[in-house]
Every structure is written in structure tokens, then in C-alpha cells.
Amino acid sequence: MNIKSFLDSTYLKTAVQAGISEAENKGIAQGFIQEAIDAAFKLIMIRPEYVAMARQMVADAQSKLTIGTVIDFPEGRSPIEAKLAEAEKAIADGADDLDFVCNYEAFKKGEVALVKEEILKGTQLGLQHHKIVKWIIEVAALDHQQVVQLSTLIKNVVMAHFKEDCYDQVFVKSSTGFYPTTDGKPNGATVETIVMMLENASPLPVKAAGGVRTYAEAEAMIRLGVKRIGTSSAKAIVEGRTAQSNY
Numbered sequence: 001m002n003i004k005s006f007l008d009s010t011y012l013k014t015a016v017q018a019g020i021s022e023a024e025n026k027g028i029a030q031g032f033i034q035e036a037i038d039a040a041f042k043l044i045m046i047r048p049e050y051v052a053m054a055r056q057m058v059a060d061a062q063s064k065l066t067i068g069t070v071i072d073f074p075e076g077r078s079p080i081e082a083k084l085a086e087a088e089k090a091i092a093d094g095a096d097d098l099d100f101v102c103n104y105e106a107f108k109k110g111e112v113a114l115v116k117e118e119i120l121k122g123t124q125l126g127l128q129h130h131k132i133v134k135w136i137i138e139v140a141a142l143d144h145q146q147v148v149q150l151s152t153l154i155k156n157v158v159m160a161h162f163k164e165d166c167y168d169q170v171f172v173k174s175s176t177g178f179y180p181t182t183d184g185k186p187n188g189a190t191v192e193t194i195v196m197m198l199e200n201a202s203p204l205p206v207k208a209a210g211g212v213r214t215y216a217e218a219e220a221m222i223r224l225g226v227k228r229i230g231t232s233s234a235k236a237i238v239e240g241r242t243a244q245s246n247y
Helices: 022-039 048-061 080-093 104-108 112-128 144-161 164-169 191-201 215-224 234-238
Strands: 007-011 043-046 066-071 097-101 132-136 170-173 206-209 228-231
Touching: 007 022, 007 206, 007 234, 022 043, 022 048, 022 234, 043 048, 043 097, 048 066, 048 080, 066 080, 066 132, 080 097, 080 112, 097 112, 104 112, 104 144, 112 132, 112 144, 112 164, 112 170, 144 164, 144 170, 144 191, 164 170, 170 228, 191 206, 191 215, 215 228, 215 234
Parallel strands: 007 043, 007 228, 043 066, 066 097, 097 132, 132 170, 170 206, 206 228
Antiparallel strands: none
């Protein structure tokens, strides 16, 4: 199986998180972008401040690599207006995919109307500009019932407001990879949570992000039915090595 077309190669650390300078962090992002171009991955997923740089690099290389970025990352708690403004800037800079962090804490508090509104408006903005939209639900912050409910909610909003030919452009995505867990619990995709997402988000596609560390694990996720896999170790996975990163 050629898994390259499923892989969203990912680098989302800030300089502070990486413990390095801004210039050094930009250099690492640059390296990830070049690696994704050279390896012909599906997409490079980077922070918003690096999207314009990535767009220039892709153009210079005459590459088919697509560019994704994260919106309201990693907590997803910003007001809807702030989410939309960040997404508009990313679109202007040349992003192809917009991975919004859903306000999962609001969802857990029962503020369903707020969550529905951000899903509707964020999806509308992305689709109007012919972008792929993904909604990160942060499975490690949810219990199983909430994973089912939030996946279903996103599906229902999309099916109620958009035409069927748009469905494959709106994903439900498992994780940011930055949610703090304890006792060694996974903070990314697991087979159990991905199965629940696939069953309840369909016909929307699912992206498994975080926790996929080997070629065999990636292949297993694809066989389950995911359409994208987010990983900071795409090259290692393709080469058959075990990724050392948690994402």
C-alpha cells in the first residue's frame, strides 16, 4: 500500500514549546516543508505564521504538495469571530486545508448552540474559498459518549446546511496532539476512538491524528477507513521505522 497520499506531515510546535529560538523554529518548519515536497506527501501541516513561506517553497519547487494549518490551536476556546479572522488570514496566505479546533470544552458544558454556530460558520468560510475543512474534536478530552455525540453533531450540521458533493471536503479529526494526559493515557488517535468517529461521522471523512507511529499502524488506520493521517514522523513511517514522537 502506498500510504504517502494519506499522510499529513506535521510540525506544530511553537519556539517556546520546542525550547529554541524563533529563527531555529522557522528553520525546522522549513525543513519539514522541504521534506514533504521531496517525499511527495499529501500535505504539510504547519502553524499559520509559516503558511506564506510554505506557499512560496511549494511554488518554487513546482510541487503538488498541499498546505494545511491549524485554527485556534490547540485549545479551541476563542470566540467564533477570532476563529474566522484567523482562518481568513490563513486563506489569504495560501492555505489549502483549515484544521479548526472545535470548542470541545463548550460542548462538554452543554453549550451546543455555540458549537453548532462555529462549525457552520467555519465550514461556510472554508468551502466558499474551496478549502478542505477539518474539525478537531480532541478525543483525549472526551469520554466515549462525547466522542460519538460530537462526531454526530458535526455530521448533522454539515448535512443540514451543505450539499452532498461537499461532504468529502469536511473532515472530523481526532486530536491536536497537545492535550495533556496522565498515567500514560494516549492523547491522540486510538483504534477504539477512530472506529467510533468513523461510525458516527459518516458520510464525512475522518482524519486520525496523533499516536500513529509505524507503517503497520498507519496501514491499519487506512484499512479502518480514515482518509488522512496526521503525524510529525511521516518520513520515518514511510521508511518502516518506528516514530519517536508522540504525534
